[in-house]
Amino acid sequence: MANNTKTKKKRSASKKKPSAAKKKAPSKKKSSAKKNGAYTRKTAAAKKKEANALSKKNIIIIIACVLALAGVITAIVLASGAASINPKTRAGIESIDKGDDNPAWGIDVSSHNGKINWKKVSKKADFAFIRVGYRGYATGEINADKKAKANLSGANKNKVPVGVYFYSQAINEKEAIKEAKFLLKSIKDYDVTLPVVIDFEYAYSKGKITGRLYKAGLSKKEKTALINAFCDTVRKAGYTPGVYASSYIYRSHLNMKSIPDDVFIWVADYNGRVTYSGYYDIWQYSEKGKCEGVSSKKVDTNYFYTKKRL
DSSP, X not given: OHHHHHHHHXXXXXXXXXXXHHHHHHHHHHHHHHHHHHXXXXXXXXXXXXXXXXXXXXXXXXXXXXXXXXXXXXXXXXXXXXXXXXHHXXXXXXXXXXXXXXXXXXXXXXXXXXXXXXXXXHTTOSEEEEEEEEEOTTTOOEEEOTTHHHHHHHHHHTTOOEEEEEEEOOOSHHHXXXXXXXXXXXXXXXXXXXXXXXXEOOEEETTEEESHHHHHTOOHHHHHHHHHHHHHHHHHTTOOEEEEEEXXXXXXXXXXXXXXXXXXXXXXXXXXXOOOOSOOSEEEEEEEEOOTTBOSSOEEEXXXXXXXXX
């Protein structure tokens, strides 16, 4: 019996040991939980910090990519515009390019400028644009400029690079094409190395806007379409097309995004700067200029930014 008692005591003691171990366990777990909680909080803060840093880095990368892409797109657009220029026109532009960032200087003339001594003009002007014809703003009839032949011959003889223009009052695409064909027929015997231009502007009489183009009340889409019809006709004939208008017309009356890149933009603005914010090739900066050889008291003067196309 005694042996059995000892055995029971031993067994009882052996049973108590695990129980003591079990009592100590909770304190270890509690301590471990505290450590784990602190670690978790530190890890969350670190992760948040890393995420913020990564976010800033990603934003910088995105901005850099957008700027790079914008640069590539701009380069492609300019390259496509330059590549699409008629070779003859390119040669004409190269002939008036000054080899630096300075624009070429020139005049545009019509019968209103009277008799012109092109030999004298050749010593002053780098280029000239000559009016070939016009459509009457009241009658709608197409007429040849009375000085067109003399001016084209004189400019060619004295080796003044020329472009030409037609004063339009077309109110639809059919009329614009007819104007272009009239102009093309008129210049076939002359050396025209600069753009062939549609002069798109409203007529003025006694200080007020008037004329069939104004009265037609065309939408932006319709006006842009007739300009493109003129330019398409010119392009198909082997010339480089262009459009002349004021900053106001470009800003408010045309859908410039719908005009092809190869079309030269000639803008009239007498405010000391071009107030039209879009792309342009030629700036008519004054209607009261002077040029030796031109008999009229004043003449339109222009800057041609050749580097934009070369």
